[in-house]
Amino acid sequence: MISDPIRNVHLWIPGYIKARLRQRQSPPVKHVWLVLADHFEPLWKRPDEETARRRVEMWRHSWPEIAARHRDSAGRAPCYTFFYPEEEYRPYLLSPLAEMVETGIADVEVHIHHDGEGEENFVNRIRSFTHVLFHQHGLLRKHNERVVFGFIHGNWALDNSLPDGRWCGLNNELVLLRDLGCYADFTLPSAPSPAQTRMVNTIYWATDDPERPKSHDTGVPVKAGGAVAGDLMMIPGPLGFNWLGRRRWLAPRVETGELAASNPPTRHRARLWSRYAPHLAGNIFIKLFTHGAQEKNADVLLKGGLDLVFDSLQAECAERQWQLHFVSAWQMWQAIEAVRQQRDPLTVLIQRPGCKPGVISYA
Numbered sequence: 001m002i003s004d005p006i007r008n009v010h011l012w013i014p015g016y017i018k019a020r021l022r023q024r025q026s027p028p029v030k031h032v033w034l035v036l037a038d039h040f041e042p043l044w045k046r047p048d049e050e051t052a053r054r055r056v057e058m059w060r061h062s063w064p065e066i067a068a069r070h071r072d073s074a075g076r077a078p079c080y081t082f083f084y085p086e087e088e089y090r091p092y093l094l095s096p097l098a099e100m101v102e103t104g105i106a107d108v109e110v111h112i113h114h115d116g117e118g119e120e121n122f123v124n125r126i127r128s129f130t131h132v133l134f135h136q137h138g139l140l141r142k143h144n145e146r147v148v149f150g151f152i153h154g155n156w157a158l159d160n161s162l163p164d165g166r167w168c169g170l171n172n173e174l175v176l177l178r179d180l181g182c183y184a185d186f187t188l189p190s191a192p193s194p195a196q197t198r199m200v201n202t203i204y205w206a207t208d209d210p211e212r213p214k215s216h217d218t219g220v221p222v223k224a225g226g227a228v229a230g231d232l233m234m235i236p237g238p239l240g241f242n243w244l245g246r247r248r249w250l251a252p253r254v255e256t257g258e259l260a261a262s263n264p265p266t267r268h269r270a271r272l273w274s275r276y277a278p279h280l281a282g283n284i285f286i287k288l289f290t291h292g293a294q295e296k297n298a299d300v301l302l303k304g305g306l307d308l309v310f311d312s313l314q315a316e317c318a319e320r321q322w323q324l325h326f327v328s329a330w331q332m333w334q335a336i337e338a339v340r341q342q343r344d345p346l347t348v349l350i351q352r353p354g355c356k357p358g359v360i361s362y363a
Helices: 013-024 049-068 091-102 119-137 173-180 267-276 295-320 329-340 347-351
Strands: 031-039 080-085 106-112 141-143 146-153 182-185 204-206 232-234 240-242 253-255 283-290 323-326
Touching (some): 031 329, 049 091, 049 295, 080 091, 080 146, 080 329, 091 106, 091 119, 106 119, 119 146, 119 173, 173 182, 173 232, 182 329, 240 267, 267 283, 267 295, 283 295, 283 329, 295 323, 329 347
Parallel strands (some): 031 080, 031 323, 080 106, 146 182, 182 232
Antiparallel strands (some): 204 232, 240 253
16 A cells, blocks of 8 residues: 555646646536446455455445435436456355345446466456356346446556556456457546556546557547547546645645545545546546445445435535436446437436346447
8 A cells, every 4th residue: 555645646647737627628517427436345355254244244234225315316326336356256245236236226347356367367257257247147238249347457457557567467458358348447546556547537548559558548538429549448536636635734635536434525525526527528427436345444434424425416516506317337338428429328317227237239
């Protein structure tokens, strides 16, 4: 863990400024889309089976009660996306999550940690995991006749982006993910890690260069009416400064959209999320993340923290006359694609109420 929040800030400050300047030229905001992306690791620190089951059960017990208390502008309950690690797959840990998916208040996507095992190992692991999730648990979905998934890379090391080459080892990971059925990556932001990219607060296309690491360091912003312009769509969370949350004099906290015991949600942070998150054609796309299986984080989130997230964003949107939409990672991608193709993104909500997986195909 990097203790200094300002470390490696030079990597993203220029991109942060560019994004802020682009936002000033954006059309007025009408819609805010919120996704909660959990790096959900019930086997964190290698616990015994009882502890792992308890970590899942506390979400299975508390999340439905929280979701029932909140509705967005369309009257829809929040949808929580669990990015589940392939290496922690246990049927008895996935089944409770699948039950929540069935009721429309949760979804499951793909998370993985790997460390130089090679291309064949990576491809086999992802392919096998997505097959199991889809065919044995009824998770994920088919799009244009293939099983697709959203992705988060463990240790932030997407496309071999750490300087020492650890926790990945694949310079062609973006192309591999595309070919395996990944519809978008949700790893970023990764500050203060050196894996943080120069492109920030922007939904963009990354093009892989198999001869070098960190090909997603820069890319082509997604635009309304724009064409597909890369190998993989990157959907990052907000990245900026929180001066009210500073830990010491003249040293701000870096706002990354993380929900944690060490950085709980506040109304002020909600205002920052809407300010820093990617803006696209009158839409703001807010991706927040957490490590919710860790007891210290779950205790904060399930005992008022998530209620505060929803209440704060609803108050912020009401004050600015914006419509707030609770979506899964999949639905956020659908909404972005609708904007890109100059279709009404609200049709995403009409097509599939809740976020239960299914088979979808459209041009």
